[in-house]
Amino acid sequence: xxxxxxxxxxxxxxxxGESVATALALKxxxxxxxxxxxxxxxxxxxxxxxxxxxxxxxxxxxxxxxxAEKTEGAFTGxxxxxxxxxxxxxxxxxGHSERRQYFFESDQIVSRKTQAGLAAGLMVIVCVxxxxxxxxxxxxxxxxxxxxxxxxxxxxxxxxxxxIVAYEPVWAIGTGRTATPEQAQEMHAFIRRVFAxxxxxxxxxxxVLYGGSVKPDNIAGLMKQPDIDGALVGGASLKAESFAEIVxxxx
Ligand code: PGA
Numbered sequence: 001x002x003x004x005x006x007x008x009x010x011x012x013x014x015x016x017g018e019s020v021a022t023a024l025a026l027k028x029x030x031x032x033x034x035x036x037x038x039x040x041x042x043x044x045x046x047x048x049x050x051x052x053x054x055x056x057x058x059x060x061x062x063x064x065x066x067x068a069e070k071t072e073g074a075f076t077g078x079x080x081x082x083x084x085x086x087x088x089x090x091x092x093x094x095g096h097s098e099r100r101q102y103f104f105e106s107d108q109i110v111s112r113k114t115q116a117g118l119a120a121g122l123m124v125i126v127c128v129x130x131x132x133x134x135x136x137x138x139x140x141x142x143x144x145x146x147x148x149x150x151x152x153x154x155x156x157x158x159x160x161x162x163x164i165v166a167y168e169p170v171w172a173i174g175t176g177r178t179a180t181p182e183q184a185q186e187m188h189a190f191i192r193r194v195f196a197x198x199x200x201x202x203x204x205x206x207x208v209l210y211g212g213s214v215k216p217d218n219i220a221g222l223m224k225q226p227d228i229d230g231a232l233v234g235g236a237s238l239k240a241e242s243f244a245e246i247v248x249x250x251x
Pocket of ligand 1: 176
């Protein structure tokens with residue numbers, strides 16, 4: 001049984017005060033949602049304050065990024081995975097398409113960040129997904145296959161229980177245009193097949209989330225698909241009420 005994951009990616013929104021207020025508002029609204037692993041990902045500066053307020057709750061904390069280097073050092077502006085863990089996170093998101101697009105993160109960087117997250121004892125949410133142009137050219141599957149091969153190189157079957165894949169078609173992020181449940185299912189099944197080719201049995205256990213304009217009114221259709229194990233939610237996770245509405249959906 002794959003426990004579904006619902007993760008809220010707050011991107012570069014909210015001050016420390018706003019982050020704490022949203023987390024506190026969310027806590028009672030999702031207190032009974034034990035059918036999901038519930039995760040929120042505030043900005044770095046708010047992680048510790050939010051972690052302190054979430055202690056004892058069923059909401060887990062993720063960073064939106066971490067350094068590729070495994071240990072501390074002279075890397076101005078970077079935050080190590082071990083530091084993210086120290087601030088109270090259990091999860092880290094790596095390879096989000098905004099990081100790939102605006103900060104030129106390659107599959108190789110994503111792979112190093114994945115390894116750094118694992119070494120720090122974090123659950124790593126690795127994002128993959130094609131652009132509209134790539135989909136229109138018919139290369140969506142090969143793009144995703146290459147991202148998986150590059151970003152997850154060197155992993156063994158025993159690492160997989162700490163890896164979560166998020167399939168986020170770039171054309172669906174923040175655009176209001178969701179992949180249809182069937183389009184998403186097709187790619188999720190493909191992602192599982194790619195894992196099966198490399199790591200056989202472990203592929204059944206890996207959780208694959210969908211991301212891209214997930215909202216309270218489309219979560220049900222997505223979650224009905226056999227290979228969709230949850231969602232990475234951007235815009236609709238910024239308000240406690242709308243995120244809770246998604247979280248409180250039951251299969
Ligand atoms: P969105 O963002 O839900 O606003 O489309 C998803 C994401 O970027 O993780």
